[in-house]
Amino acid sequence: MVTQEPIFHIEDIETVVDNQWQVVGENPAILLDPTTQPIGWTKILFVYQSEPSIMLNPVLSFYKNGERTRIRLDRDKQGLVSHVVKLPPEAIDLRIELLGVRGRFTMGRAEFQNLTRKKSFLAVLLQAIRSWRALAKTPKGVPGGGVAGRTLRYVKRNGIRALVIRLKQAFGQGVGAELLAGRRLADYEALCHGWSLHKEDFERIKSKITEIDEPPIISVVMPVYNPPEKWLRQAIESVLDQAYPYWELCIANDASTQSHVAEVLNEYAHADNRIKVVRREKNGHISAASNSALELAAGKWVALLDHDDVLHPAALFCLADQINKQPNVQFIYTDEDKIDENGVHFQPHFKPDLNKTLLRSQNYVNHFVAVERLRLEKSGRFRSEFDGAQDYDLFLRCTEKLSPEQIAHIPLPLYSWRTTKGSTSADAGAKTYAEKAGRQAVETHLLRLGIKAEVTIGAAPTTYRVKYELPSERPMVSVVIPTRDGVSHLRKCLASLEEHTTYPNYEVVIVDNGSAERETLDFLKSQAQNPQISILRFPGEFNYSAINNAGVNAAKGSIVCLLNDDTEATTSGWLSEMVGQLWQPEVGVVGAKLLYPDQTIQHAGVVTGIGGFAGHGHKHATRSDHGYFARLTVAHEVGAVTGACLLTTRKLWDQIGGLDAENFKIAFNDVDYCLRARQAGYKVIWTPYAELLHHESKSRGLDLSPEKKERLNKEGQALQARWGEQLLLDPAYSPNLSLDTERFELADKPRFSPPWAPARSS
Numbered sequence: 001m002v003t004q005e006p007i008f009h010i011e012d013i014e015t016v017v018d019n020q021w022q023v024v025g026e027n028p029a030i031l032l033d034p035t036t037q038p039i040g041w042t043k044i045l046f047v048y049q050s051e052p053s054i055m056l057n058p059v060l061s062f063y064k065n066g067e068r069t070r071i072r073l074d075r076d077k078q079g080l081v082s083h084v085v086k087l088p089p090e091a092i093d094l095r096i097e098l099l100g101v102r103g104r105f106t107m108g109r110a111e112f113q114n115l116t117r118k119k120s121f122l123a124v125l126l127q128a129i130r131s132w133r134a135l136a137k138t139p140k141g142v143p144g145g146g147v148a149g150r151t152l153r154y155v156k157r158n159g160i161r162a163l164v165i166r167l168k169q170a171f172g173q174g175v176g177a178e179l180l181a182g183r184r185l186a187d188y189e190a191l192c193h194g195w196s197l198h199k200e201d202f203e204r205i206k207s208k209i210t211e212i213d214e215p216p217i218i219s220v221v222m223p224v225y226n227p228p229e230k231w232l233r234q235a236i237e238s239v240l241d242q243a244y245p246y247w248e249l250c251i252a253n254d255a256s257t258q259s260h261v262a263e264v265l266n267e268y269a270h271a272d273n274r275i276k277v278v279r280r281e282k283n284g285h286i287s288a289a290s291n292s293a294l295e296l297a298a299g300k301w302v303a304l305l306d307h308d309d310v311l312h313p314a315a316l317f318c319l320a321d322q323i324n325k326q327p328n329v330q331f332i333y334t335d336e337d338k339i340d341e342n343g344v345h346f347q348p349h350f351k352p353d354l355n356k357t358l359l360r361s362q363n364y365v366n367h368f369v370a371v372e373r374l375r376l377e378k379s380g381r382f383r384s385e386f387d388g389a390q391d392y393d394l395f396l397r398c399t400e401k402l403s404p405e406q407i408a409h410i411p412l413p414l415y416s417w418r419t420t421k422g423s424t425s426a427d428a429g430a431k432t433y434a435e436k437a438g439r440q441a442v443e444t445h446l447l448r449l450g451i452k453a454e455v456t457i458g459a460a461p462t463t464y465r466v467k468y469e470l471p472s473e474r475p476m477v478s479v480v481i482p483t484r485d486g487v488s489h490l491r492k493c494l495a496s497l498e499e500h501t502t503y504p505n506y507e508v509v510i511v512d513n514g515s516a517e518r519e520t521l522d523f524l525k526s527q528a529q530n531p532q533i534s535i536l537r538f539p540g541e542f543n544y545s546a547i548n549n550a551g552v553n554a555a556k557g558s559i560v561c562l563l564n565d566d567t568e569a570t571t572s573g574w575l576s577e578m579v580g581q582l583w584q585p586e587v588g589v590v591g592a593k594l595l596y597p598d599q600t601i602q603h604a605g606v607v608t609g610i611g612g613f614a615g616h617g618h619k620h621a622t623r624s625d626h627g628y629f630a631r632l633t634v635a636h637e638v639g640a641v642t643g644a645c646l647l648t649t650r651k652l653w654d655q656i657g658g659l660d661a662e663n664f665k666i667a668f669n670d671v672d673y674c675l676r677a678r679q680a681g682y683k684v685i686w687t688p689y690a691e692l693l694h695h696e697s698k699s700r701g702l703d704l705s706p707e708k709k710e711r712l713n714k715e716g717q718a719l720q721a722r723w724g725e726q727l728l729l730d731p732a733y734s735p736n737l738s739l740d741t742e743r744f745e746l747a748d749k750p751r752f753s754p755p756w757a758p759a760r761s762s
Helices: 117-134 146-158 160-173 176-180 183-195 199-210 229-240 259-271 285-294 315-325 356-361 373-379 390-399 433-448 487-500 518-527 544-553 574-582 628-633 650-656 669-679 706-728
Strands: 003-008 010-012 020-023 029-033 040-049 059-064 067-072 080-087 092-097 104-107 111-114 218-224 247-253 275-279 301-304 331-339 345-349 369-372 407-418 453-457 464-468 477-483 506-512 533-537 559-563 567-569 587-595 601-603 606-608 614-616 645-649 683-694
Touching: 040 117, 059 080, 183 345, 183 407, 199 315, 218 229, 218 285, 218 315, 229 247, 229 259, 247 259, 247 285, 259 275, 285 390, 301 315, 301 373, 315 331, 315 407, 331 390, 345 407, 356 390, 356 433, 356 464, 369 373, 369 390, 373 390, 390 433, 433 453, 433 464, 464 574, 477 487, 477 544, 487 506, 487 518, 487 567, 506 518, 506 544, 518 533, 559 574, 559 650, 574 587, 574 645, 574 683, 587 669, 601 614, 606 669, 606 706, 645 650, 645 669, 645 683, 650 669, 669 683, 669 706
Parallel strands: 218 247, 218 301, 247 275, 331 407, 477 506, 477 559, 506 533, 587 683
Antiparallel strands: 003 029, 010 020, 020 104, 029 092, 040 080, 040 104, 040 111, 059 067, 059 092, 301 369, 331 345, 331 369, 453 464, 559 645, 567 683, 587 601, 587 645, 606 614
């Protein structure tokens, strides 16, 4: 048996029932301390039971080479957890994480059993088969369900060799069943099932509609040109199937040449007087056709639908509900997914809340969008010169003068984008003309706002880089570098600044926190001769926040750059890029792209709420990865950035009081600073165009000394106490994405409740 120690928000209730525990906070976890921890393939066994409505399968997690691995454990209906997993020799900090559990639960003592290679391989296959069977229900109308059907479809798409490679990967990585069963797709199928409407949901929606004083009429605008009859009918039927009845479907037939188009449109127009159709005599392409459809619109709101896409049955109700809850709203967008020719939903895009920096980098709002008709008319209709990115141009014009309170995001995939061969939904590079039009849309947007910048095509398809023009008089940047006997790193750091920093007006403030080694002292003495560098002595205990505060107090610049001594600048424009971002209105903090020496991601923005506190999104991705919907390739707003390279204005620093040296001496001080900046109304930006190396060791593991563990927990609890639920509501992240990993994976349980869901009991 294994000793079990509750480490996060759990109390042992020995007086009630043996092995019963009480959860007293968020993200409960139990530390496993096996004195004879097995290495290699192992079966873990224990009993776990809690209230059925809140019980998710527990997660086994451990650190290996500085990265935490998490594996969802199999549990049967009786509560027996039995899972085969490969534990590497480097595994430390072995935990059982109990996601979603509240109140009391029962967990027996964990037992580990060593397995031979043959037995472990068979066990992995059995786990995969059970998972396949559990997930074998296929959407209605899709052939080839069941284990055999899924396997055959996989082999047909990818070949036998791919299946064999997948089997080898699954076994080699030690997470077999998850990989073999295709968990990522399966997880989304489960989420889709949870968002489907049942009879009682329609009844609740009907009741909620009666509570709206003036239900808005929503005009769904649909330009049509030669879509396949099947997809055209499905698009129209998805509007007819709406649970919200106050709509009109405004269709412009853009001189389609296929006879079935006019026949289908006339059929539906005669069947339902809410469907309006106009036929254009000459094909004018998508902008002209969309404007013709707009001429038919009489509703207070306009929503956009392509001629082969489909809406969720609650899509229009969700819009009306948001309008009712947020009377000043003028622009609404939702999440979306894709739908293939077999009706299978996949590749959901779970979007952030309003992120104007991201919107200048890519059309992330895309589908489903609704605009108040008066706002649309004031902004101007579709413009043919932007065909290919006509919606992007419209969205930029509609949102650029709105406040955040006038823009709403509904984090539900209410729109499904049809994928067919050659469509932009199947391949963003299939219509390269869209990139040129999109670039022009961003350029004219910036021109209207009086912002001087150069717009270029980004690294990922249909993305853009905005390179802001710096002020003619470059503000001074004070680079504050704390150090203590780290001369080997500090020497490289300063040399890289001299070699790669083209920004002309900066100083370096080195804060020496009590260095004692002769080599370090001699180096600091030599650097003091450089008029661009000043040395500040700050002896005493290591308090990262206090050290940086002292450095900033001694700085001369109107801009402050916090920089770790184990970083190296690698691109010449890194500081100019960060200053350009910081110089934009409402921006208060800017962070950089930090790479480990092996060229994998160390920092690409902080997601608050991960692990209960905060984590680095996309950590350990490769340098060339595009990331979640190209996030690693574009500048965008984030929840926070790391203090290892953080740019901020001296004005904001003084306004919110710098780093909190009392509550966050070592950890989370940067996260807390960014949260306070956002609370004061400023944006936090991450840019991939400022790139540095960070020599923080990937292989150092987790320091679990009792003193440091206690400090980390204390500072984490201070972060939770100060920010509460706000930590879990990072506007740059999605409530449909997991807070258990740093990889933008699907959440086991979304943190957003659909408006048609039954009210939760308090």
